Amino acid sequence: MASIARCLRVARPAAFSAVVRNSAARTIGARAFSVTATNAIRKYTKEHEWIDLSADKKTGVLGISEYAAKQLGDIVYVELPEEGKEVQAGDAIGAVESVKSAADINAPVSCKITQINLVLEEKPGTINQVAEDDSHGGGWIAKVQVTEEGLKDFDKMMDVAAYEEFTAEEAEH
Amino acid sequence: MALPSRLRALTRQLPLSPPNPHLTPRATSPSLTRPQTRHYTQHLTRPLQIYRSASTDPYLNLSIEHHLLQRSHPDSTILFLYTNRPSVVIGRNQNPWLEVNLHALHAGLPPQQPNAAAEEEGSRENKNVLPIALVRRRSGGGTVFHDQGNTNYSVICPPAVFDRDRHAEMVVRALGGRAGLGVKGVRVNERHDIVMDVGDGKTFKVSGSAYKLTRTRSLHHGTCLLQSENLGRVSGLLRSPAEGFIKARGVESVRSPIRNVGVGGEEFVDAVVAEFRRMYGEGAGSAMVVGEEEALANEEVVKGVRELASPDWIFGQTPQFTFSTHPTEDDPRERPEVKHTLPYGFQTHFTFRHGEIQSATVAGLEYHDFVDEASQDTVLSNALVKQRLHYVKDWRRTLKQASPVPVDVDDAGEFLNHMFGIQPPTPRGGGAVAEAVVQTISDTIVGEFLNGDIDL
Numbered sequence: 001m002a003s004i005a006r007c008l009r010v011a012r013p014a015a016f017s018a019v020v021r022n023s024a025a026r027t028i029g030a031r032a033f034s035v036t037a038t039n040a041i042r043k044y045t046k047e048h049e050w051i052d053l054s055a056d057k058k059t060g061v062l063g064i065s066e067y068a069a070k071q072l073g074d075i076v077y078v079e080l081p082e083e084g085k086e087v088q089a090g091d092a093i094g095a096v097e098s099v100k101s102a103a104d105i106n107a108p109v110s111c112k113i114t115q116i117n118l119v120l121e122e123k124p125g126t127i128n129q130v131a132e133d134d135s136h137g138g139g140w141i142a143k144v145q146v147t148e149e150g151l152k153d154f155d156k157m158m159d160v161a162a163y164e165e166f167t168a169e170e171a172e173h
Numbered sequence: 174m175a176l177p178s179r180l181r182a183l184t185r186q187l188p189l190s191p192p193n194p195h196l197t198p199r200a201t202s203p204s205l206t207r208p209q210t211r212h213y214t215q216h217l218t219r220p221l222q223i224y225r226s227a228s229t230d231p232y233l234n235l236s237i238e239h240h241l242l243q244r245s246h247p248d249s250t251i252l253f254l255y256t257n258r259p260s261v262v263i264g265r266n267q268n269p270w271l272e273v274n275l276h277a278l279h280a281g282l283p284p285q286q287p288n289a290a291a292e293e294e295g296s297r298e299n300k301n302v303l304p305i306a307l308v309r310r311r312s313g314g315g316t317v318f319h320d321q322g323n324t325n326y327s328v329i330c331p332p333a334v335f336d337r338d339r340h341a342e343m344v345v346r347a348l349g350g351r352a353g354l355g356v357k358g359v360r361v362n363e364r365h366d367i368v369m370d371v372g373d374g375k376t377f378k379v380s381g382s383a384y385k386l387t388r389t390r391s392l393h394h395g396t397c398l399l400q401s402e403n404l405g406r407v408s409g410l411l412r413s414p415a416e417g418f419i420k421a422r423g424v425e426s427v428r429s430p431i432r433n434v435g436v437g438g439e440e441f442v443d444a445v446v447a448e449f450r451r452m453y454g455e456g457a458g459s460a461m462v463v464g465e466e467e468a469l470a471n472e473e474v475v476k477g478v479r480e481l482a483s484p485d486w487i488f489g490q491t492p493q494f495t496f497s498t499h500p501t502e503d504d505p506r507e508r509p510e511v512k513h514t515l516p517y518g519f520q521t522h523f524t525f526r527h528g529e530i531q532s533a534t535v536a537g538l539e540y541h542d543f544v545d546e547a548s549q550d551t552v553l554s555n556a557l558v559k560q561r562l563h564y565v566k567d568w569r570r571t572l573k574q575a576s577p578v579p580v581d582v583d584d585a586g587e588f589l590n591h592m593f594g595i596q597p598p599t600p601r602g603g604g605a606v607a608e609a610v611v612q613t614i615s616d617t618i619v620g621e622f623l624n625g626d627i628d629l
Contacts, residue, residue, distance in 0.1 A: 100315075102264075104387045
């Protein structure tokens with residue numbers, strides 16, 4: 001996702017508190033059925049992608065942040081990544097279109113795409129509703145296998161608190 | 174890189190803007206006086222850059238622009254101006270079968286000023302018809318028409334300062350501001366387009382915006398209708414006969430009444446350049462002209478042209494869509510009346526992905542032999558799966574080949590040809606839409622340069 005500060009000159013969005021609230025709600029809902037997800041760690045890039053790294057650090061789920069989704073406006077089409085593709089951190093793996101803008105989705109870490117969220121083909125607006133939901137029906141974009149290199153990329157990413165600070169600053173500029 | 178001599182001859186420097194008295198002489202780019210020795214790509218690290226393309230090829234211009242987007246310094250701000258030959262330009266996630274009347278596209282534009290000499294010789298024929306290019310751009314948004322009466326502006330800047338209206342406002346100031354061209358009533362509307370209020374509550378669109386955002390850069394480009402002589406034809410070009418039958422994912426265009434601003438191309442370029450300098454500083458210098466030959470000497474630009482000109486991009490990038498002759502659960506609209514005579518009970522339903530038939534149901538064809546018609550329909554339908562719509566040359570032939578037994582396909586085939594923009598082959602041309610579009614490219618200088626390497 002590109003940095004999209006001031007795309008729409010919206011007042012500083014309350015996106016972040018929404019992020020935290022939603023992921024908490026999602027966590028409670030999802031955890032009941034999921035054992036492996038318990039220790040998943042979420043991190044963010046400056047370009048507004050997120051990834052949940054599984055406890056065994058082998059797989060992940062990625063998407064674009066709620067902050068980004070809000071800035072982009074109504075998402076009308078999602079070009080999903082190609083399954084099976086191996087990519088480096090920062091590579092464009094897909095794109096979303098909103099308000100006449102085609103915005104690249106970039107791989108937050110080096111990884112291999114193992115599954116894509118086909119729900120978004122039919123309902124691209126899901127990203128506007130639940131951008132950071134990695135469960136069925138959520139706005140996640142792809143499931144991936146994280147490579148050795150990818151783990152190093154992950155270490156450099158921002159945790160929730162750092163990303164909150166980052167987006168707050170970006171919104172003020 | 175060796176280039177065909179015709180290309181060399183056609184590469185020329187456009188007339189440059191008259192010197193601006195407010196500028197210090199230093200601001201004039203030295204490259205303008207020595208275009209042979211300085212390549213535009215040498216300027217990609219400068220903080221401010223202004224380029225003007227000497228080419229009117231839409232694929233080349235969009236590829237120069239894409240190259241600037243990808244290769245310029247991430248902190249730089251760039252203005253790029255270009256004018257295309259007649260083209261219909263669809264957005265990245267649009268459907269050419271839905272957005273464009275491919276028949277009208279392939280018919281081309283009549284000559285604007287009848288060539289007196291040609292008329293005397295009595296050789297008027299199709300010679301003077303101007304072909305129209307079909308282009309899918311990399312940015313989002315809807316379909317627009319370009320011709321030489323339209324000038325495009327493009328601003329590439331760091332994402333941190335990106336704003337959807339910022340550079341549309343720049344163009345509005347260039348057109349209507351105190352230091353601008355004195356055009357009255359222009360403003361940016363809520364769709365980020367530039368419109369012109371002409372009184373009586375009437376508003377016309379004069380410029381459309383589209384954006385491409387990458388990890389490190391943002392691009393805003395827009396058209397500006399200045400003196401197009403083809404405005405009356407645009408609506409027909411952008412109205413598909415299949416509109417009432419296709420339901421598409423992706424992006425549909427929003428129709429707006431359009432008009433010309435009524436200023437000349439060079440005047441507009443000068444005014445936009447001046448306004449850009451006012452915004453970002455005189456250090457931007459004057460516009461550097463990018464020649465066709467110079468651009469085609471860059472491998473990445475050529476790679477971009479090949480991508481943009483390939484049927485896989487123009488047609489194959491189309492988001493999933495359905496075509497059905499009758500209301501369906503997914504698309505319950507009443508269908509328009511059909512002019513074609515069709516077999517009683519004829520129905521089709523297709524699902525296309527990347528322009529390829531994913532599922533097909535054709536029913537109601539009349540078979541010659543005494544057969545179980547329903548099961549023949551199924552066999553025929555299944556045989557159509559995997560056909561790529563843009564490579565179908567003639568639906569009569571395609572249907573006939575899909576049927577194991579003799580079948581009447583003329584009426585149904587003609588109907589589908591009409592729906593999907595196919596001119597059935599005649600000694601004078603016609604055939605698959607991909608071929609027709611590639612033909613409009615290969616007839617050009619850029620096409621000659623590509624040397625027929627576009628695979629069909």
